Structures are given as C-alpha cells and as structure tokens.
Amino acid sequence: MTVPSSNPAAAPGKPTFAVSSIDxxxxxxxxxxxxxxxxxxxxxxxxxxxxSLKFHAPGFLADYAWLTxxxxxxxxxxxxxxxxxxxxxxxxxxxLFARLGNAPLAQRGLVTLGAAFWNLGVTIxxxxxxxxxxxxxxxxxxxxxxxxxxxxxxxxxxxxxVVTFHQRRERKLVVSHWFLFTALLWFPWIYSTxxxxxxxxxxxxxxxxxxxxxxxxxxxxxxxxxxxLGVAFCFIPKIVRRELSSHYLAVFVYxxxxxxxxxxxxxxxxPVPAWMPVLSTIASVFxxxxxxxxxxxxxxxxxxSLSAFRQGPIASFFVFGILAFVLAGVMRTASxxxxxxxxxxxxxxxxxxxxLNYYGFFGMIMFGAIYVIMPRLLGVELPWPKLxxxxxxxxxxxxxxxxxxxxxxxxxxxxxxxxxRTPFLTVMHSTLTFxxxxxxxxxxxxxxxxxxxxxxxxxxxGFYRARAEATYAExxxxxxxxxxxxx
Amino acid sequence: xxxxxxxxxxxxxxxxxxxxGFVLTPQIQVGSLQQTNTIPLGAVYPVQRxxxxxxxxAVYRANGxxxxxxxxxxxxxxxxxxxxxxPGTNQQAVLLALRKLRPSLSEGEDKELLASxxxxxxxxxxxxxxxxxxxTLTDSGAKASTWxxxxxxxxxxxxxxxxxxxEDFLFDYPAMPGSQRVGPDLASVxxxxxxxxWHLLHLYAPRAVVKDSIMPPYRFLFEKxxxxxxxxxxxxxxxxxxxxxxxYEIVPRTDALALVAYLMSLRANEPLFSxxxxxxxxNPTTDTNAPAGGTNAPPAK
Numbered sequence: 001m002t003v004p005s006s007n008p009a010a011a012p013g014k015p016t017f018a019v020s021s022i023d024x025x026x027x028x029x030x031x032x033x034x035x036x037x038x039x040x041x042x043x044x045x046x047x048x049x050x051x052s053l054k055f056h057a058p059g060f061l062a063d064y065a066w067l068t069x070x071x072x073x074x075x076x077x078x079x080x081x082x083x084x085x086x087x088x089x090x091x092x093x094x095x096l097f098a099r100l101g102n103a104p105l106a107q108r109g110l111v112t113l114g115a116a117f118w119n120l121g122v123t124i125x126x127x128x129x130x131x132x133x134x135x136x137x138x139x140x141x142x143x144x145x146x147x148x149x150x151x152x153x154x155x156x157x158x159x160x161x162v163v164t165f166h167q168r169r170e171r172k173l174v175v176s177h178w179f180l181f182t183a184l185l186w187f188p189w190i191y192s193t194x195x196x197x198x199x200x201x202x203x204x205x206x207x208x209x210x211x212x213x214x215x216x217x218x219x220x221x222x223x224x225x226x227x228x229l230g231v232a233f234c235f236i237p238k239i240v241r242r243e244l245s246s247h248y249l250a251v252f253v254y255x256x257x258x259x260x261x262x263x264x265x266x267x268x269x270x271p272v273p274a275w276m277p278v279l280s281t282i283a284s285v286f287x288x289x290x291x292x293x294x295x296x297x298x299x300x301x302x303x304x305s306l307s308a309f310r311q312g313p314i315a316s317f318f319v320f321g322i323l324a325f326v327l328a329g330v331m332r333t334a335s336x337x338x339x340x341x342x343x344x345x346x347x348x349x350x351x352x353x354x355x356l357n358y359y360g361f362f363g364m365i366m367f368g369a370i371y372v373i374m375p376r377l378l379g380v381e382l383p384w385p386k387l388x389x390x391x392x393x394x395x396x397x398x399x400x401x402x403x404x405x406x407x408x409x410x411x412x413x414x415x416x417x418x419x420x421r422t423p424f425l426t427v428m429h430s431t432l433t434f435x436x437x438x439x440x441x442x443x444x445x446x447x448x449x450x451x452x453x454x455x456x457x458x459x460x461x462g463f464y465r466a467r468a469e470a471t472y473a474e475x476x477x478x479x480x481x482x483x484x485x486x487x
Numbered sequence: 488x489x490x491x492x493x494x495x496x497x498x499x500x501x502x503x504x505x506x507x508g509f510v511l512t513p514q515i516q517v518g519s520l521q522q523t524n525t526i527p528l529g530a531v532y533p534v535q536r537x538x539x540x541x542x543x544x545a546v547y548r549a550n551g552x553x554x555x556x557x558x559x560x561x562x563x564x565x566x567x568x569x570x571x572x573x574p575g576t577n578q579q580a581v582l583l584a585l586r587k588l589r590p591s592l593s594e595g596e597d598k599e600l601l602a603s604x605x606x607x608x609x610x611x612x613x614x615x616x617x618x619x620x621x622x623t624l625t626d627s628g629a630k631a632s633t634w635x636x637x638x639x640x641x642x643x644x645x646x647x648x649x650x651x652x653x654e655d656f657l658f659d660y661p662a663m664p665g666s667q668r669v670g671p672d673l674a675s676v677x678x679x680x681x682x683x684x685w686h687l688l689h690l691y692a693p694r695a696v697v698k699d700s701i702m703p704p705y706r707f708l709f710e711k712x713x714x715x716x717x718x719x720x721x722x723x724x725x726x727x728x729x730x731x732x733x734x735y736e737i738v739p740r741t742d743a744l745a746l747v748a749y750l751m752s753l754r755a756n757e758p759l760f761s762x763x764x765x766x767x768x769x770n771p772t773t774d775t776n777a778p779a780g781g782t783n784a785p786p787a788k
Contacts, residue, residue, distance in 0.1 A: 058693070058703040065707040070551020132549030136661035165491065173490060181491070182498040189502055193510060198661070206653040207518035208662045214509040218502075258501030263508060269559050271651040271664060272517060279508065346557055346668045420643030424671050428701055 020379070025104035026095050027377045029111040029157075031460060033091035034370050036119045038453040040083025041363075043126075045446040047076035052439040055432060066130040074141040075129045081139060081219070082150065083122045085358055086187070087115075088366040089227040090154075093180045094161050095373050096234060100177065101168025107160045114156025121149030137198055137212040139219060144199045151191065158184050175250040179230025182258060183223050190218040206272055217265025220358055221332070225257050228325065228362040229294060231369050232318055236301055239315045240308060245300030249293045256290035267345040268338060284336035291329035298322045313392040317368030320396060324360030328353050331407065347417075348431065349410025352403045359445075360399045367391070367452065374456050380466060383458035387451045394448035401441025409434035517653045525757045532759060535658045536752045543749025546742045548661060550705070557665030558674040558753065562650035563639035565763060567617035569609040574601050575628035584627040588620050605767075611636070634765035645679055646672040647755060649762040655755040670702055674755040684724075686747040687739050692729050708743035711735050 051072045053060050061067040098105045105111060125142030128134070133143040142150070161184055165177075194215035197203050203211065229250075237244045244250060263283035266276045298319075302308040308319045331353035335344040344350065371388060375381055382388065409431040416427045525532045536544070547553070569588075574581050578601065585597050588608055592600070600606050608631065609620050617633045624631035637649045651674045656662040680686065685696060691709050693700035712719070714736050721744070722736040731737055739747075758764040 054703055055701065058701055060703075062703045063706050065550070068550055068705070068707075069703055070554050071549075073554050074551060134548060134551060136548035136553065136663055138553075138666055173494075178494050178497075181494045182501075185495065185498045186502060189506075193506065197510065197514075202660050203514055203518045205517060205520055205657040205659065206655075206662050206664070207513050208660070209656070209664050210513040210517065211510055214505065218505070255497075255501075258498060259504060262502065262505030266509070267666075269557075269561050271559050271653055271655065272513070273653070276509070276513065346559075346666070348667070350667065418640050420640045424644065425697070425699065425701075428669065429699065432701070 022098050022102070022104050023376050023379075025108055026098055027108075029105065029108050029115055030091045030095060030373065030377055032112055032115040032119075033087050033094075034374060034456060035453075035460065036115065037084045037088040037091065037366075037370075038449065038456055040079045040087070040122065041449040042446070042453055044076050044079030044083060045442065045449055047072045047079060049439070049442050049446060051076060052435065052442050055435040056439065065132065071130050071132065071134070074134055074138075075126050077139060078129060078141055079122070079126055080363075081358060082125070082142070083119075085224060085362055085366070087118060087122075088370060089183070089224070089231075089362070090118075090157055090161075092231050092366065092369045092373065093184065093227065094157070094164070095377075096176060096180060096231065097161055097164045097168070100170065100174060100234070101165060102170040103164055103167045105160065106163040106167060111157050111160045114153045114160075116153070117149050117156060118153030121146045121151075121153055124149060135199055137194075137208070137215075139216045140194050140198065140212060144195070147191075147195050147199070151188070151195075154188060154191070158188065174234065175244070175247055175254070176230045176234040178251070178254050179226045179233070179257075182254070183226035183230065186218065186223055186226065190215055190223075206270075209270070210266065210272055210276065213265045213267070213270070214262070218262050220354060221264060222257055222261045224358055224362045225261065225325070226254075228321065228365045229253060229257075232298065232322060232365050235365075235369055235372065236298060236315075236318050236322075239311065239318065240302050242301055242303075245297050249297040253290045253293045253297070256287060256293070260286050260290070264332070264336065268336070269346060278338075281336045281338055284333045287329065288333055291326055291333075294322065295326045313388040314368050314371050316392050317364045317371070317395075320392075321361050321364035321368065324356050324364060324399070328357035328361055331356065344410060344414055347410035347413040348406040348434070349414075352406035352410060355406075356399065356403045360403065364395060364399075367395070370456065374459050378459060378463040380459060380463045382455055383462050384455055387455045391448045391451045391455070394444050394451065398441045398443075398445035398448060401444065402438045403441075405434040405437040405441075520653060520657055522657065523654055523759055523761075526760060527758075530757070532757045533654060533657050537748065539745050539748035540752035541749075542741075543745035543747065543752075544659060546708075546746040547749055548663065552673075553663035553665040554667065555665075555669035555702075556671070556673045557668050558655075558672065558755070559651045559664045560641045560647035560649070560672055560674045560755070561639055562637045562642060562762075565635050565637050566611045567609075567614050568607045568611070568634040568636050568765075569617050569620040569624070569631060570605050570634050571600070571608045571624060571629060571631045572605040573630035574604060575630065577628040580627035581624070581629045584623045584629070588623060607634075611638070632765075635763045637762065637764055641672060644671075647675040647678075648766070649756060649758065649764045651755050652759060652761050654759060654761070673750065673753055675753060677751040677754040678756050681751070683747045683751060686750055687721075687743060688723055688725070690743055690746065691723055691737060691739075692725070695726055695729060705743070708746065709737050709739050712738050 050061060050067060051069055054062075054069045065071075094105060094111065122142075125146030128143040128146055129141050134141040135143060165181060194211060197211050198208055198215075202208060233244055233250050260283050264280050264287065266272065266280040268277045268281065270277055302319060306319075309316045331349070335349055335353060371382065412434075413427055413431060416422050416430070417424070522531050522533065524530065535541075571585075581601065582597055585600070585608065586592060589597075600608075608624070609617065612620070614633070621631045621633055639650075642648060651664070655674065656664070689696045689702075690705045692704055692706075693702040709723070711731050712735065714734055718736055719738050722738050725731075725737060758766050
C-alpha cells in the first residue's frame with residue numbers, strides 16, 4: 001500500500017500542480033460527500049423496504065404514525081435524491097472541475113462546511129417528513145426549516161466549485177464542462193423558485209401542482225441528465241481509451257436538455273388547461289432525439305458491443321447507466337403520449353421509470369465515478385475489489401427486479417382499469433404479485449448499498465491505517481535504529 | 488477558448504424559457520383563477536372548505552395520503568342522453584314517437600315510461616342523434632331535452648360525474664392532485680361515500696368495511712379510552728373481533744375527525760362552464776334543455 005505525499009507539491013512560484021496535490025485538495029470534502037451519499041443510500045433503502053413490505057401486509061408497522069406509508073415513501077425518495085444523487089453528483093462535479101481544470105479545489109474547508117450543512121439539512125428534512133411536516137409536493141417534501149440548511153450548503157459548495165472553475169489552469173473547456181457548469185447553476189434557480197412559490201409565498205390552487213411538476217422535471221430529468229451525462233461523457237472515453245465519438249452530438253444533447261427537457265413533466269391527466277400537458281408531450285417526443293443521440297454517441301465510443309462489460313465492473317457501471325438512461329427516456333416518453341398518459345402516469349409505470357432514471361441511470365454512473373475517484377483521493381487501492389463486481393451485479397439484478405415488475409404492473413393496470421366493470425380492488429390485488437418481486441429487488445439493492453458503503457468505508461479505514469503505520473514507523477524509526485545497527 | 492460566460496447565458500436562456508412556460512404563464516392563467524358559478528343554478532363554486540376540513544387537509548398532507556390516492560378524475564369525452572320530461576297532451580303521438588325512437592319498447596313498457604317521467608329515452612348517443620330524437624319528441628307535443636353526460640372509465644367506476652378541473656383546487660394549500668392510484672380516486676369521495684361513520688371505521692380498520700382492502704390501518708388517529716360515565720357518541724361501533732375489552736371504547740382523535748371532515752368536503756362534481764354536464768335539479772322540467780356550455784348562466788368571472 002502506498003501512502004501519498006500529504007503536502008501540496010506546489011511551490012509558490014510554480015504554476016503547475018502535481019496531480020496528487022489536486023486530489024489532496026479534494027480529499028476531505030469529497031470523502032464527506034461520498035461517505036454521506038453512501039450512508040443515505042443505505043438509510044433510504046431501509047425506508048423503501050419498510051414501504052414495500054406494507055404492500056405485503058398492510059398492518060405492518062401501522063401503529064406508528066412516523067412509519068406510515070405516506071411518510072416513509074417520501075423519506076425514501078428524499079434520502080435518495082437529496083442524500084445520494086445530488087450529493088454524489090456535486091462531489092464528482094467538484095473533482096472533475098479540479099482535475100479537468102488542473103487546479104486545486106478552492107477553499108476546501110468551506111466546501112466541507114457546505115457538505116456538512118447539506119447533510120444537516122437532509123437529516124432535518126427527512127426527520128421533518130417522518131414527523132408529518134412534509135410540504136405535500138412530490139420531490140420537494142422537505143419542510144422549509146430544512147431547506148435553509150440545504151440551500152446554504154449548496155451555495156457554499158457551488159460557489160467554490162465556480163471559483164475552482166474560474167481558477168482553472170487548463171483553459172480549454174471540454175463538453176463535460178458545459179453539462180456540469182450548467183447543472184451547477186440550474187439547481188439553485190429551480191430550488192429557490194419552487195420553494196419561494198410553493199412554500200414561502202404559495203401561489204393559488206392548481207398552479208402549485210404545475211410548479212411542483214415543473215420542479216420535479218427540472219430536477220429529475222434536466223439536472224440528473226446534465227450531471228450524469230456530463231460525468232459519463234468524461235469517464236467513458238477514458239475507460240475505453242478512445243475519444244468521445246462525436247463532440248457535436250454531445251453538444252446537441254446539451255442544447256436539447258436545457259431547451260426542451262424542462263418542458264416535460266405535466267401529466268396528461270392533470271386537471272389543468274389542456275395546452276400544458278400537450279406541450280409536455282411534444283417536449284417528451286422531441287427529447288427522444290437527445291436520447292437517440294446519447295445512445296449513438298456512447299455506442300460509437302464503446303464500439304456498439306457489450307465488450308465494455310468485460311472491461312471490469314467500473315466500465316460496466318457506466319455502460320449500464322447509459323442503457324438505463326435510454327430505456328428510462330423511452331418509458332418517460334411512452335407515458336407522456338396522449339393516448340397512454342391518461343392512465344399510465346397514475347400507475348406503477350411512472351415510479352418504475354422515475355426509479356430507472358435516478359437510480360438505474362444516475363446512481364450507476366455515480367457508483368462508477370466514485371469507485372474511480374475514491375482510490376485516487378486516498379492513494380490506496382479498494383480493499384475488496386471483488387465486492388465491486390458483487391455490487392454491480394446486485395444493482396443490476398435489483399434494478400431489473402424492481403423496474404420490470406413495476407412497469408409490467410403499470411401496463412397491466414392500464415389494460416384492466418380501462419374496463420370499468422373490473423373492480424378496482426381486484427386489479428390492485430393482481431398487482432400484488434408484481435410487488436412481491438419488486439421487494440426482492442429492493443432487498444438486493446440494499447445489500448448492494450451495504451457493500452458499497454463497506455468498500456468505500458474500508459478504503460478510508462485502509463488509508464488511515466496506512467497513514468498511522470507510516471507515522472508510527474517514522475516516529476519509531478530512531479528507536480529501532482540502534483537495535484538494527486547492533487545486529 | 489474561454490466560453491464560460493456563454494455557458495452561463497445558455498443555461499440562463501434555457502431555464503428562462505421553461506420558467507416562462509410552466510411557472511409564470513400558469514401563475515397568470517390558473518394562479519389567478521377566481522370562484523365561478525355552477526350551471527344552471529349559478530351557485531358560487533368552489534367555496535372555502537369548512538375549518539375542520541382545512542385542518543383535515545393538513546392531516547391528509549402529513550400522512551401522505553396523496554401518494555396512493557389521486558384527485559383527478561379523467562374523462563374520455565361526452566355523450567348525450569335524451570330525457571323525456573313531460574308527456575304533453577297528445578299521448579298517442581308521444582307513444583308513436585317513442586316507438587320510433589325505441590322500437591324494442593313493448594306496449595306496456597312505453598306506457599309505464601310515460602307514467603314515471605322524467606325518464607331517459609335514449610342514453611349515450613351523439614349530440615346529432617340526441618337532437619333529432621328531441622325534435623321527434625317535441626314535434627309530438629311532449630317536452631324533452633338533451634342531457635350532457637361525461638363518460639370514461641373513471642366516471643363509469645363512480646369516482647365522479649365529470650373530469651376534475653383547476654377550479655376544484657382553488658382554496659387548497661397544498662394542492663394535492665396525486666400521482667398514483669393505489670387506492671381509488673378521491674376527487675368526489677364526499678358524494679360517493681357520504682357517511683362520516685363509514686370513513687372513521689374505514690380509517691381504523693379498512694378490512695372491516697372493505698373486504699381484502701390493501702389500505703394500511705390508521706389506528707394512530709384513534710385512542711382507546713376507558714368508558715367513564717357513558718359511551719362517547721363518537722366511539723366506533725366495531726365488529727366483535729376488533730372491539731376493545733369491555734369498559735373501553737375506541738374514540739377518534741381530532742386528527743381523524745378533521746381528516747374525515749376533509750374527505751366529506753371533497754365534492755368535485757358540480758357542473759361548471761368548463762365541464763359541460765347536465766344534472767337533475769330540484770325541478771328538472773325547467774331550463775335544462777339548452778345544450779350545456781351554451782346556457783345563459785353568467786360566465787366565470
């Protein structure tokens with residue numbers, strides 16, 4: 001095990017930074033972000049498992065108000081989205097800005113403070129949801145008193161990310177910069193709009209729901225796609241040792257995401273003037289172009305073969321993530337089409353495609369990126385590389401076991417509910433078979449997350465052990481020298 | 488190539504577009520909705536929910552009822568019913584007209600129909616067919632009218648009599664149209680299931696009233712109390728296997744009462760200008776034969 005030099009190599013007069021010093025500048029904040037992200041993943045999936053078990057036995061944990069389905073379910077989505085997705089995404093963005101710009105992370109102490117604020121906010125928010133303080137807007141459930149911490153945390157991190165970006169020594173921008181920098185700006189705009197207009201000075205009536213849908217779409221489709229694809233377009237070429245097939249296709253995807261994707265998300269069944277769901281449908285169909293562009297671009301880059309899966313688990317995480325992105329996009333478009341949207345978006349099909357997007361696509365790309373970044377931050381190898389493969393396959397199996405049954409359940413619901421003579425409860429009972437399978441998937445995912453946490457936790461433990469051994473050896477070197485000289 | 492400001496502009500432009508589209512414009516259009524009038528009665532709709540129901544909305548929000556219950560009844564279209572309201576004076580002519588419209592009617596049946604007006608003569612037909620039928624009947628001296636009937640699986644299930652519209656949420660904070668149906672739609676549950684006692688029992692033990700219900704019980708909204716002087720009027724009358732030991736009773740907490748008051752207030756079934764629908768009024772012979780949507784009731788203000 002090698003111990004990295006722990007002092008920045010840069011002398012004042014020397015403009016270039018050694019790579020290790022850039023990694024060193026990111027170490028503390030990124031460790032906080034990644035370990036917390038992994039922790040939220042485990043916590044979130046415990047909530048999800050509780051929620052899922054309620055469909056097997058409605059009476060399960062039903063006597064505790066804070067464990068009722070309507071509270072553990074948003075606790076799950078918020079833990080995963082704010083605790084894991086955004087947190088991991090920010091961490092990877094910070095690292096890429098530092099590495100691509102060949103500049104150390106600015107003000108790493110304040111960035112760490114920001115990460116602490118963020119986690120404090122998410123903790124308060126999830127506890128608030130469990131106590132019944134949810135705002136009632138999907139994906140924005142965390143109460144106002146938690147939002148303050150989250151927002152301060154975000155601004156602290158994003159501000160120094162922008163400063164790092166500004167101070168870059170490598171002036172040339174790559175396409176990932178466009179994606180990540182835009183995402184960095186996007187979140188505070190949508191988050192403040194949604195919180196101001198829905199929580200602080202709420203607008204009237206159904207306009208609330210429209211803004212909530214707009215926010216969900218911008219967070220879960222635009223933000224996650226910007227960061228996920230930005231990271232993938234940077235890592236995949238490096239992993240397969242080829243150039244990104246087409247710079248222009250990537251730029252096209254970028255413009256589609258920021259100009260078109262934000263218009264989706266209003267369901268066809270929504271009780272709003274018809275132009276809104278119609279516009280959303282049009283946007284969703286146009287967005288298919290971006291999805292095809294991503295598929296072509298990444299496909300070309302990895303050579304349109306599944307051989308990328310043979311390049312080891314890290315490549316597999318990325319390639320699977322892109323496949324999930326394409327499938328989730330197609331599913332989203334399918335449920336936005338006029339003919340199907342009246343029914344598909346009120347069934348299990350919608351949560352299936354949402355989960356495939358934020359977990360199957362974004363989560364998997366983050367896993368791959370974190371597995372690449374963490375050993376570099378610490379200069380030690382992953383303690384159990386075999387767990388990596390286990391984590392990958394558990395995730396794949398888990399995602400398939402959750403997404404496929406739920407999507408099938410949704411299609412089944414649409415078909416059987418369109419005939420009003422079928423009693424509603426009968427249809428719901430038929431979908432229980434699908435739920436049983438999805439609970440298995442949730443369990444596999446939870447095990448995978450424990451492996452993930454173990455692996456990166458073990459990495460940090462290995463790092464500090466190596467550091468302690470080195471310090472010990474250094475301190476005791478004089479003690480043992482005379483003895484060594486004697487013999 | 489330093490294009491960082493360009494990225495900023497691109498992001499700003501991209502976000503502004505969808506912000507104008509789905510934040511500002513909806514706020515201008517549906518955010519400034521005012522109360523409207525029901526048609527044909529002209530009653531103000533919607534009215535603010537009663538205080539207890541408003542507290543109930545907070546209970547509904549806190550316990551995340553909206554994750555399993557939507558409040559958006561869908562509608563695939565509208566059809567027409569032909570309603571015969573008055574036989575007029577020339578019964579023979581009316582019977583003839585009836586037989587023309589409904590050849591399957593037997594002699595006894597059509598007389599019975601005429602005796603118990605108002606009655607639908609044709610149901611679920613297009614507007615053209617309905618108008619012809621109305622003309623045939625009025626020509627015979629009877630009074631008939633075309634009723635507008637929204638249709639769709641949700642409506643056939645009895646979840647409401649029209650689609651849900653923006654007005655239905657006017658006074659709600661937060662507005663919770665829901666995103667998924669694990670349980671039935673609740674847009675007009677206060678009309679469909681109008682008994683508060685049923686709801687209380689259903690919340691305490693769903694399976695006691697709906698066989699094989701998959702809804703979790705909400706027992707934490709109730710408390711078990713020792714019966715002091717006499718049984719409480721609010722106490723649940725539970726089936727034997729759920730009843731507490733003698734000397735005790737299950738009483739709803741304020742939250743349960745508020746939640747039920749909110750469910751009772753969910754009555755999104757009033758006919759509005761934006762959702763043409765004819766309903767039976769106190770005196771159905773007057774005033775319902777204008778095609779809905781084209782009535783003289785004052786437009787929404």
